[in-house]
Amino acid sequence: MREHISGYRIRAKQALGRRKVSKGDVILTSEPFVYMLTTPYKGLYCDNCLKRKKEAFQRCSGCSFEWYCNVDCQRNSWSLHKSECKKLRRLKPNYPVDTARLLAKIIIKLQNGGDKIEEKWTETKTRKFKDLMNHYTDIKKDDQRQEHLSVLKVVLYDYLGPENLPNEADLQGIFGRVVINSFSINDEEHCSIATGVYLAGSVFDHSCQPNAYITFTGTKLICRSLVDWPALDWNKVRISYVDVLLSTKDRISDLYHRYYFTCGCNYCSDLKRERISSSINCGNPSCEAPVHVSETDDPSLPVGPCEKCGFHDYAPDTRTLYKEIATFSREQLDLMKQKYYFDVSKLILEKQGSMLHKLNVLRVRALDAAYESAISLELWDKTVEFGSQNLDGIRYYYGENHPTFGLMLLKLGKVTYLIGKLEKSMRFFRDAEAILQISHGTSHPVYKDQLRPLMEQAQAEIAFKRARHKQ
Ligand SMILES: [Zn+2]
Numbered sequence: 001m002r003e004h005i006s007g008y009r010i011r012a013k014q015a016l017g018r019r020k021v022s023k024g025d026v027i028l029t030s031e032p033f034v035y036m037l038t039t040p041y042k043g044l045y046c047d048n049c050l051k052r053k054k055e056a057f058q059r060c061s062g063c064s065f066e067w068y069c070n071v072d073c074q075r076n077s078w079s080l081h082k083s084e085c086k087k088l089r090r091l092k093p094n095y096p097v098d099t100a101r102l103l104a105k106i107i108i109k110l111q112n113g114g115d116k117i118e119e120k121w122t123e124t125k126t127r128k129f130k131d132l133m134n135h136y137t138d139i140k141k142d143d144q145r146q147e148h149l150s151v152l153k154v155v156l157y158d159y160l161g162p163e164n165l166p167n168e169a170d171l172q173g174i175f176g177r178v179v180i181n182s183f184s185i186n187d188e189e190h191c192s193i194a195t196g197v198y199l200a201g202s203v204f205d206h207s208c209q210p211n212a213y214i215t216f217t218g219t220k221l222i223c224r225s226l227v228d229w230p231a232l233d234w235n236k237v238r239i240s241y242v243d244v245l246l247s248t249k250d251r252i253s254d255l256y257h258r259y260y261f262t263c264g265c266n267y268c269s270d271l272k273r274e275r276i277s278s279s280i281n282c283g284n285p286s287c288e289a290p291v292h293v294s295e296t297d298d299p300s301l302p303v304g305p306c307e308k309c310g311f312h313d314y315a316p317d318t319r320t321l322y323k324e325i326a327t328f329s330r331e332q333l334d335l336m337k338q339k340y341y342f343d344v345s346k347l348i349l350e351k352q353g354s355m356l357h358k359l360n361v362l363r364v365r366a367l368d369a370a371y372e373s374a375i376s377l378e379l380w381d382k383t384v385e386f387g388s389q390n391l392d393g394i395r396y397y398y399g400e401n402h403p404t405f406g407l408m409l410l411k412l413g414k415v416t417y418l419i420g421k422l423e424k425s426m427r428f429f430r431d432a433e434a435i436l437q438i439s440h441g442t443s444h445p446v447y448k449d450q451l452r453p454l455m456e457q458a459q460a461e462i463a464f465k466r467a468r469h470k471q
């Protein structure tokens with residue numbers, strides 16, 4: 001029942017709830033309503049606690065589909081899994097696709113009292129599954145999503161049985177809440193291994209320039225502040241729903257198609273940022289300023305002048321050449337959405353040559369692709385080369401304190417340490433530390449079990465080398 005209180009009391013209550021929050025403080029933690037390890041990670045991570053496989057892993061003998069660290073993990077997941085297990089066994093080895101399994105988990109949970117479960121997000125406010133946004137009418141009108149749902153319905157019919165399928169409107173509502181509110185759950189290496197739906201955790205709105213950030217420890221969602229608040233205002237806490245390494249136009253379109261709103265955040269309305277994201281190097285070798293080139297303007301228009309030094313003597317085909325490079329880069333990068341390839345990334349960088357400014361978003365994306373693919377091939381020198389070249393770009397797009405930037409510095413520290421460049425690795429570790437203690441906190445395994453021991457090891461080795469040098 002709604003609490004009837006006067007306006008004055010509401011304000012007084014809110015004022016009481018406003019606490020001082022410093023950068024790095026935890027604003028909220030949330031336990032999953034449901035979660036699911038995604039299929040590629042089956043057998044590599046525990047289906048219950050989402051920890052990476054250590055030694056012996058045990059398989060559910062009923063369905064042969066779930067894997068657990070031990071009996072405790074199996075027991076903990078049994079309350080929900082017992083209903084799935086029989087159904088999975090019947091379909092073996094043609095297990096349902098991930099989204100269908102996630103929807104089924106929610107349907108089973110709701111049928112077993114899950115509709116009454118609520119999670120607190122402030123002292124006085126709670127959320128139930130039905131409180132999550134479902135964008136019912138938007139999704140109803142979205143052909144692509146309706147097509148997806150009709151395929152899922154067939155799978156669910158088979159998996160859950162017709163008697164367990166919710167009615168049409170309820171299923172639409174559940175589907176909507178899942179596509180709008182689910183989170184990718186990352187492991188300690190920042191690799192997305194699972195999907196989860198969180199009641200309190202999904203209270204945050206989006207900004208491309210977020211002031212808060214979500215990390216995970218196992219299945220628990222942790223939201224930390226990236227800024228200082230004299231008094232925390234829940235209405236102004238923002239996380240980012242999308243990858244910020246996209247041009248403003250692409251980001252706005254992505255957000256609109258996935259979440260049905262037009263982003264009006266500071267970044268999206270910042271024309272200067274948009275101009276920088278599509279810029280080339282100034283023709284004056286002693287000037288480092290970006291010079292904007294639009295891909296849509298008439299190719300015969302002259303480029304420049306540079307806003308900093310006034311240089312304007314560009315070759316007449318500069319605009320045409322830029323457009324060609326930008327189109328090629330975008331096409332190739334979009335083709336690599338699932339996986340980055342080293343050869344393709346290198347080809348894009350070769351094509352770009354020295355034309356694109358280091359803050360041009362296509363340059364930053366290409367270097368990021370080259371860096372990521374070099375890591376996966378264990379080409380450590382190349383990892384350091386491409387990563388170092390991209391630090392300014394990543395810092396610019398993600399922001400100074402963003403954990404993605406911190407994790408990149410940690411990775412570069414690890415790699416330079418691995419190839420024996422100790423002093424350099426310490427510099428990366430120190431920069432990573434400044435960010436990660438805010439974004440992840442000092443008790444997070446990334447900080448406590450990875451960064452700190454590595455720093456101590458590197459420091460000890462440096463000291464040892466220095467001592468030997470003096471002898
Ligand atoms: Zn486990």
Ligand SMILES: [Zn+2]
Pocket residue numbers: 060061062063064065066081084085086088
């Ligand atoms: Zn089972």
Ligand SMILES: [Zn+2]
Pocket residue numbers: 207208209263264265266267268
């Ligand atoms: Zn935005």
Ligand SMILES: [Zn+2]
Pocket residue numbers: 282283284287288289306307308309310311
């Ligand atoms: Zn210039």
